[in-house]
Amino acid sequence: MTVELTEDQSMIVETAGKVGAKFGLDYWRDKDKSKEFPTEAWKAICEAGLCGVALPEACGGSGRGMLDMALIIETLSATGAGSTVGQLFMCNPIFGGVAIVKYGSERMRTELLPKLISGELQFCMALTEPDAGSNTLEMRAYAAPDGNGFRLNGQKIWITNVPESGKMLVVARTMKYSEAARRSDGISIFLIDTGRVGISHARIDKLGTNTLASSTVFFEDVRIEGDELIGTLHNGWPELLDILNAERIATTAGLVGTVDLAIKLATDYARERKVFRGKPISSYQGLQFPLAQAYAEMECARLMNRQAATLFDQGKPFGTQSNIAKLIAAQACSAATERAMQTMGGMGYATEFHVERLWRDCRLFRFAPVSEEMILNYIAVHQLGMMRSY
Template sequence: MDFQTSEEHTLIRESVRQLAIRYGLEYWREKDRQHAFPEELWQELARAGWLGTIIPERYGGAGMGLLEMAIVVEEMAASGAGATIAQLFMMTPVFGALTILRHGSEEQRERYLPALARGEFDFSMALTEPDAGSDTLATKTLARRRGDEYVISGQKVWISGVDRAGGMLLVARTTPLEEAPRRTFGLSLFLVDPRSPGVSHQPLEKVGTHCVTSSMVFIDELVVPKTALIGEEGEGWKYLVDTLNSERIVTTAGCVGAGELAIKLAVDYANARVVFGQKIGRHQSIQFPLARLKAEIEMARLMNYKAAWLLDHHLPCAAEANMAKMVAAEAAFNACDQAMQTLGGYGFSTEYHIERLWRDVRLFRLAPISQEMVLNYIAQHVLGLPRSY
């Protein structure tokens, strides 16, 4: 194993950092206040080639891997965006580009990948349902075959970015669960236009991540051609696993960067704030929690790099991706919470930015998979214990 940072990765970090610092804490605070998408930044990321990080050069991308994307997301988060940037990279580069690249047809790749690399439109994924929740295989949205078309109906919830997306990865059952020969059979993935007749959505109010809209999505007799199907009918679960592992890796990268940013803000304040005649950073009650969280953030980063490397080499990475996400989500939230504690009353003020980081990062203990479901996975698939759910 080689832990030496490559020249290429150093260059990526520096390039992204130079771009990101032009859209720093003040920029993100204003976007959060306005509940506005960071359009200016997103277009600059497209022009710089970062939206096409994992897209091969023949489709107009940079031809790199998920490890490099994790580095991009880390740097964006640490430079001011916080964990919210992970959602943006989940939606278009992962749900869109990665899924199509790894499992789509050549016609689908040629249609979508160059446009995604150029930032011409964004993507979304309609997966979670009101009743199924984390039980993806219990999806009830049904796609009925009708000649060379599918007719799809169902309901989704907590779908991010559908309000501005030009494409959507839609998860539906082509075989109802009760008729499937095995539980993992019968899911299918479709590439659809969320602006099509038959698709409507309604935004949900939420605590944080205000730069990204999350919505209820209603699908009523949506008609799509057979060519919208990704891969084989009924085999969508094995394609979806790749997407979900990638989603966890990007989530972890956002949490790592957000944790780094929170610790930095806390350290800067502790080195400047004088109480009872001395800087509060001299006290171990301030130092020790931040030092411990720095260690936890670094552990999450290393596990995430391992998961990304494995995925890039088409090797199993689910255990690593889930472990990294679990550790990063806890460490990042605790870092934001400890930063708020370090700043005292100022930490509760919007002026000092911690409260936005704190609100946004709380989501990632729930999504894209809850901490409890990660522990279920580790217990069953890593430790070999009986299934508990």
Template sequence: MSTTTDTEVRADLRGLVDRVCADFPDAYWRELDDQLAYPEKFVDALTSTGVLGALVPEEFGGLGLEVGDASVIVEQINRNGGNAAAVHAQLYTMSSVLRHGSDEQRKRYLPKIASGELRLQAFGITEPIAGTDTTKIRTFARRDGDSYILNGQKIWTSRLQHSELMLVLARTTPLEQVARKSHGLSLFLLDLREIEGITVRPIRTMVNHETNEVFYDDVRVPASALVGEEGQGFRYVLDSMNPERILVAAECIGDGRWFVERSSRYATERVVFDRPIGQNQGVQFPIARAHIHVEAADLMRWRAAELFDAGKECGAEANMAKLLAADASWEAANAALQTHGGFGMASEYDIERKFREARLFQIAPISTNLILAHIGQHVLNMPRSF
């Protein structure tokens, strides 16, 4: 099913992703999950189509499409039972470079990011102590002639082992020396092929998702790695968060529709006590309610995308889209597991794998509590909660 917001381009994108995903069925993702392996073949196949350069302007070799178009790509991956988390950062992480990078950075890196020759999938922001309070990060970049010396520690840096480039947020002015705590943070584009001093420690999680703890020990990076102006990195990071929220919401919509379709089919085919279990309202109604909530969340996804693509403020809408879609997909996941009963716990049905993946979106890339705090303070004008 496609939505009424689909254009010809979006319909073509859906068809293209469907064709790629047809070569990577449930068994492929199931085996990767067993091995905790990265979907290298899938990523290569998708990269070869050029769609991961969707948001890179045509002048730099990309497709020059809009966020709404790109959201269809990740939605359809998850709609087919895959996991777009392996590739979604390649779509939006480069936006900081596109919007705030130097001409030299854009010319040097964007064409290769668009083609997939270089992968920019890693973003080092979160730290063990600071957590979601980004302004309290301790990683520090000290200017030393034509270089910066980077020292610190990051956590939850995803896809680093499968990236040639990485963005890192670091303090360049001590917190006690800035007028506002969001000042004095700078963004750096690191070419991982050219630097030394980074130690990567993989973190095993309940889902098959490559993420890492990263240590920076006297990492010397050229001053040309600085994105935009020194001290303005926090603002640049915020700029990239709205498209991230919108794309992740689309992934949740894809998951939600996958769960609803699997549940509906199973409830229709599974016969117990001489009748399809879907004939029982206790089974049918939770699936129907989940479907309603997924479709309603999808409307907010498209509202946020339309605002962003029109160049309008969309922070509230992007956050609401992410929260609604994450909640809807999680509701659909629970309905699917309950519908399948014991078989929902069996790996061969793939429900338990997708169930674990859907749970992640309640806490990442932004927790539901932080979204509620944002809406409470910035939309409803209530006192700041934290």
């Protein structure tokens, strides 16, 4: 892959930068404080054509690809949104768009993608369960056969964007453990209405990423029609992994942009702040080295993520690259925001200077949407050929 952006990609980045500049640090600080969805920002993103950059032209998208989407998220994050902007793309052009394009019906593509791209319709995905966590194969939500459809019962937790969504991608068992030859058998994916009878949800109070709600979701005898299946009945596990690996790309792009932003805020402050003998604190190596380290790691994560996105666009396996990129980006972002706060001293703790929000938001991504430990497990088994430990 090439590192240099094409002329078209440079124009896309410029457009994203202009949109992001309209909703800078103060906007995102205020939305975080009020725990409000960034309606105005998401509307502007969609109106600029940025939401649908990786989705088919026939449905109103640009048909360009995942790499261009990563560039957009990096830019929006770096202009003030921080890492949570990746969740907006994760929920919509990934959980909604990629899932429908790759595994949905023609009816779903025709009816839903134009609404997604315009911002009229939002999505969420109900996957994680209280008693399963990262061990997704232990999920207990069960969609029992019922005529030409199913009846779903169960519970999910830490589901992003439920209140704003009109459609929910639900992962559930459609085959009981006793009937499955393998643990990964009998898992199916459905796309249903969030407001359907039998679905209830409650918002979780949390440390950061407050602009997007995280919810506990309950399913009580929820009717699912047969044509709401996404992908292959009983064989949704590999299809789910495909969607989740694409999710990593959006997450990483948001983290990379956040490192950019945190370092800029820290270095701008350090150039102006003078403490001993009138010398700017930016001259202290004790402040320089940690930020320089985070910058180096950010650039590595950026390149690996763009490689993953390029492989996705070429229809080639990209899971290893997307997971490695997410691992390094989350660690670099955690370090960069921590050191940016340390650089600013007490002012880094003040909401006025914004870094504390970036720090709170990015902490989530050390263990979500996949934990560091699970990524290391993946690398050990699949890249190093070591024995499975879990």
